[in-house]
Amino acid sequence: MTVASLPASAAETPIRLRLRRPRHPFATAIMLAVAALVAMPVAGLIAIAADGDADIWGHLLAYVLAPAFVDTALLLAGVAVVTVLTGVGTAWLVTAFEFPGRNALLWLLPLPLAIPTYIVAYVYVDLLDAWGPVQVLLRGVTGWTSPAQYWFPSVRSLGGAILLMGFVLYPYVHLAARAMFQTQNAALVEIARTMGARPWRVARDVTLPLARPAIVAGLTLVLLEALNDIGLCEYLGVRTLTMSIFTTWLNRGSLPGAAQIALMLLLLVAALIGIERHARRSRRYATGDASPPPARTRLTGGGAFLAATACLLPVALGFLVPLAYLVEQAVSRTLLFGLDRDLVRHAATTVVLAALATLATLVLGLALVSATRLLRRPYAQVCLSVAGLGYAIPGTVLALGLLSPLIAIDQTFDRLVSALTGSGVGLLLAGTGAAVVIAYVVRFLAIVIGLANAAFGRISTDLDDAARSAGARPGTVVLSIHAPLARAALAGAALLVFVDCLKELPATLLLRPLNVETLSTYLYQFATRGSFEDGAVAALLIVLAGILPVIHIVKLADAPHRLGKTADDGAGRHRAP
Amino acid sequence: MTPELRAPRLRFVLTFAACAAVLPSVAAAQSGDVNVYTYREQKLIQPLFDAFTKDTGIKVNVISASSGLEQRMKSEGASSPADLLLTVDIGRLEDAVRAGVSQPIKSAALDQVVTPQYRDPEGHWYAISMRARVVYASKDRVAQNAITYEELADPKWKGKICIRSGQHMYNNALFAAMVAKHGEAKAEEWLRGLKANLAQKPSGGDRETARDVAAGKCDLGIGNTYYWALMMNSNPAQKPWAEATKVILPTFQGGGTHVNVSGVVLAKHAPNPANAMKLIEWLVGEKAQHIYADINYEYPIRAGIAINPTIAGYGALKADSLPLSKIAGNAKTAATLVDKVGFDN
Numbered sequence: 001m002t003v004a005s006l007p008a009s010a011a012e013t014p015i016r017l018r019l020r021r022p023r024h025p026f027a028t029a030i031m032l033a034v035a036a037l038v039a040m041p042v043a044g045l046i047a048i049a050a051d052g053d054a055d056i057w058g059h060l061l062a063y064v065l066a067p068a069f070v071d072t073a074l075l076l077a078g079v080a081v082v083t084v085l086t087g088v089g090t091a092w093l094v095t096a097f098e099f100p101g102r103n104a105l106l107w108l109l110p111l112p113l114a115i116p117t118y119i120v121a122y123v124y125v126d127l128l129d130a131w132g133p134v135q136v137l138l139r140g141v142t143g144w145t146s147p148a149q150y151w152f153p154s155v156r157s158l159g160g161a162i163l164l165m166g167f168v169l170y171p172y173v174h175l176a177a178r179a180m181f182q183t184q185n186a187a188l189v190e191i192a193r194t195m196g197a198r199p200w201r202v203a204r205d206v207t208l209p210l211a212r213p214a215i216v217a218g219l220t221l222v223l224l225e226a227l228n229d230i231g232l233c234e235y236l237g238v239r240t241l242t243m244s245i246f247t248t249w250l251n252r253g254s255l256p257g258a259a260q261i262a263l264m265l266l267l268l269v270a271a272l273i274g275i276e277r278h279a280r281r282s283r284r285y286a287t288g289d290a291s292p293p294p295a296r297t298r299l300t301g302g303g304a305f306l307a308a309t310a311c312l313l314p315v316a317l318g319f320l321v322p323l324a325y326l327v328e329q330a331v332s333r334t335l336l337f338g339l340d341r342d343l344v345r346h347a348a349t350t351v352v353l354a355a356l357a358t359l360a361t362l363v364l365g366l367a368l369v370s371a372t373r374l375l376r377r378p379y380a381q382v383c384l385s386v387a388g389l390g391y392a393i394p395g396t397v398l399a400l401g402l403l404s405p406l407i408a409i410d411q412t413f414d415r416l417v418s419a420l421t422g423s424g425v426g427l428l429l430a431g432t433g434a435a436v437v438i439a440y441v442v443r444f445l446a447i448v449i450g451l452a453n454a455a456f457g458r459i460s461t462d463l464d465d466a467a468r469s470a471g472a473r474p475g476t477v478v479l480s481i482h483a484p485l486a487r488a489a490l491a492g493a494a495l496l497v498f499v500d501c502l503k504e505l506p507a508t509l510l511l512r513p514l515n516v517e518t519l520s521t522y523l524y525q526f527a528t529r530g531s532f533e534d535g536a537v538a539a540l541l542i543v544l545a546g547i548l549p550v551i552h553i554v555k556l557a558d559a560p561h562r563l564g565k566t567a568d569d570g571a572g573r574h575r576a577p
Numbered sequence: 578m579t580p581e582l583r584a585p586r587l588r589f590v591l592t593f594a595a596c597a598a599v600l601p602s603v604a605a606a607q608s609g610d611v612n613v614y615t616y617r618e619q620k621l622i623q624p625l626f627d628a629f630t631k632d633t634g635i636k637v638n639v640i641s642a643s644s645g646l647e648q649r650m651k652s653e654g655a656s657s658p659a660d661l662l663l664t665v666d667i668g669r670l671e672d673a674v675r676a677g678v679s680q681p682i683k684s685a686a687l688d689q690v691v692t693p694q695y696r697d698p699e700g701h702w703y704a705i706s707m708r709a710r711v712v713y714a715s716k717d718r719v720a721q722n723a724i725t726y727e728e729l730a731d732p733k734w735k736g737k738i739c740i741r742s743g744q745h746m747y748n749n750a751l752f753a754a755m756v757a758k759h760g761e762a763k764a765e766e767w768l769r770g771l772k773a774n775l776a777q778k779p780s781g782g783d784r785e786t787a788r789d790v791a792a793g794k795c796d797l798g799i800g801n802t803y804y805w806a807l808m809m810n811s812n813p814a815q816k817p818w819a820e821a822t823k824v825i826l827p828t829f830q831g832g833g834t835h836v837n838v839s840g841v842v843l844a845k846h847a848p849n850p851a852n853a854m855k856l857i858e859w860l861v862g863e864k865a866q867h868i869y870a871d872i873n874y875e876y877p878i879r880a881g882i883a884i885n886p887t888i889a890g891y892g893a894l895k896a897d898s899l900p901l902s903k904i905a906g907n908a909k910t911a912a913t914l915v916d917k918v919g920f921d922n
Binding site: 059062063064067125129130131146147148154156157234235236237239243246247249250251252253255333396399400403404407410411414426427430431506509510511512513514515516517521524525526528529530531533534 | 612618619620621638639640641642643644645646648649652653654656658668672675742744746749777778779780781782783784785788789791792793794804807811812814818908909911912913915916917919921922
């Protein structure tokens with residue numbers, strides 16, 4: 001315990017006995033390879049951007065960037081507030097307290113993730129617009145005959161976009177924070193409690209500061225998701241910077257100009273992430289031991305009711321209402337009778353692609369974060385940052401950037417094979433589902449890196465040193481110390497990646513092979529025609545495919561510690577329903 | 578290492594193996610088929626392809642996307658499996674030609690069916706079906722049954738018009754036609770007038786526009802012909818939106834109604850050019866044109882095909898005579914003007 005409070009890492013205060021740090025060529029190779037994978041579409045994008053001149057910028061500066069920047073900033077700020085309050089608040093409630101309904105809420109709270117953002121937008125516009133049931137009821141009660149006679153808040157507005165995105169995206173923050181709260185050091189909390197601190201004070205002074213890197217990691221994902229959104233923003237009439245990428249490309253016919261804007265945004269995002277890292281560079285979050293989490297406080301009466309309500313509200317808004325709407329559409333329009341039999345095939349394709357990508361992302365992300373930790377050198381941090389860039393590029397733009405490099409690899413390989421065997425293999429990556437899986441990995445690696453890095457920061461490097469001096473190889477340290485200690489975070493990351501893959505649309509649309517549909521591309525064709533409700537069954541299948549892993553992973557993440565010396569007291573154990 | 582730790586990893590490995598076994602089935606495309614890249618929704622065109630396969634025995638493989646297919650074809654180069662690109666919107670057809678992924682089509686049969694206004698002078702694209710951008714007017718609050726596009730900027734409609742984003746391709750083409758008709762300065766003035774008449778910030782799609790008119794948020798909405806027919810005929814919940822509105826086919830002053838097209842491009846590196854030509858010619862044939870008219874509610878490109886009764890109910894379409902290539906040539910100016918007048922703000 002005492003060693004944990006030593007300042008700074010071993011890199012800054014080397015133990016005198018160690019004269020030279022080992023080189024670890026294998027770790028270095030993994031790190032560079034993963035960073036190169038993500039750098040590939042960025043390089044493709046730079047090549048596209050360099051293909052044109054900068055003549056769009058005069059127009060953009062004069063008419064587009066200022067209003068788009070204001071809208072984007074307001075959107076991101078609003079979504080940040082909603083998701084942090086909701087995500088951290090609910091995570092704290094379910095980890096610090098015991099209250100009726102908590103077990104169900106554990107797996108309900110991440111579920112808004114399973115519904116594509118643009119679908120949630122369609123649902124709420126349908127429900128709350130002038131023709132929707134809410135306003136019809138209002139007019140029925142008041143006797144008003146036309147919506148012109150009263151004011152009603154419009155979903156199709158910046159405020160509407162903030163709230164809807166907030167209630168759909170909070171699970172990123174929630175899962176990241178929850179993983180940290182679950183593994184927090186019981187001793188620190190107990191000390192604070194012994195000294196008379198009330199629960200919220202413990203949260204403010206102990207739990208929250210220690211979870212900061214994880215909360216930031218989750219929030220970063222939320223903000224990048226919001227920044228890169230197209231469907232919801234276009235539908236609700238919010239003009240973000242990302243929208244200007246698409247109008248520059250499609251209406252002004254300048255793909256190079258669009259790539260330039262995308263790269264500018266990427267630089268901006270990288271700078272913001274860098275500033276945040278810099279702000280907490282000197283802090284340390286390792287708490288040294290692997291004791292079981294503190295026992296939860298049992299709430300009764302009003303407190304229990306308030307806690308349950310506070311957790312149920314975001315679940316209801318972000319998940320239950322859209323779900324009920326989709327079920328209602330599927331049933332009332334008897335979509336189930338004329339069910340498209342191809343849907344089963346599409347569902348299988350979707351799950352296979354998502355599972356492969358999740359596995360690859362998890363393995364590569366874990367390898368990368370471990371390699372960075374092992375190497376403890378500045379360039380390792382650079383590789384880690386590069387590998388997280390995929391999430392900062394809109395999906396379609398990422399796919400465009402991937403096309404040329406992937407096809408170049410394919411064509412080289414094809415020539416090689418034809419030279420050797422006399423017959424070519426065609427587009428091995430770009431012509432198969434491999435391109436889609438690669439795009440998913442590149443895009444969602446940031447999730448694993450963010451969450452794993454935050455969780456690993458919790459684990460004192462003294463543990464590594466102890467294991468290594470006892471003769472353990474680096475791989476063993478990762479698999480038998482880091483991974484088990486960070487299992488809540490890794491499980492959360494796997495869940496986020498899987499569900500994100502299930503509903504990924506723009507890159508899948510552009511990169512998938514002939515005759516292949518995923519649930520989300522299948523659903524999209526109804527949405528482009530303005531009749532998304534005809535795709536209600538596909539949307540429900542996405543939700544269904546998302547729910548099963550949520551339940552499984554929540555169970556896995558909440559299982560008792562494997563490294564703790566003391567057995568779990570049972571309070572932290574539960575069975576998912 | 579504990580056994581518990583090993584078990585989930587074993588499961589992972591097994592799952593991975595199972596997935597890897599399924600993956601090859603994800604790849605497709607045999608030679609002797611025809612491969613189509615399309616911006617049209619698959620649900621919409623699948624009935625056409627099914628009928629084509631039944632007629633000819635040629636299998637159709639499809640990728641449908643919302644943008645970027647020209648870039649994909651360009652990157653794939655000579656290895657591209659694409660034989661055809663099907664698009665909506667004239668701007669997209671011209672984009673494909675500019676990206677260099679097309680080749681000229683030479684077919685007397687096509688030239689006979691598709692009039693010169695609806696094909697590229699050099700044969701790089703041919704239109705297959707048409708739709709008009711029209712006005713959905715409130716039955717209760719709008720008495721007139723004719724209107725010009727120019728009149729939409731008249732201050733008498735102040736606060737009474739609903740429309741989706743000015744950067745959406747359907748509006749982009751309409752605004753580009755206005756630029757082609759009246760010049761940039763006049764078009765800008767018109768766009769400012771239209772902006773001043775909007776009841777709300779542009780958002781949603783054409784169906785939401787109709788719904789807003791029906792609900793009384795505005796009196797006039799701008800939308801495509803087929804959306805109204807779809808609301809009327811294929812979704813009982815949306816039927817009241819159509820019933821509360823009437824479709825007026827507007828005209829340009831001294832001209833006709835703004836028409837946009839869906840069209841086809843023959844890929845430069847088409848691996849199955851003969852089958853591709855068969856499909857293109859089949860698509861403008863009588864059977865396909867009836868499907869376009871009756872299932873998709875579009876105007877057939879082929880003369881002598883019966884227009885769907887709902888669409889025919891709008892009145893006789895007098896399509897504007899402006900060549901489509903002129904409209905595509907002004908798309909960029911139109912997009913710039915939309916930003917300049919802050920149309921979407």
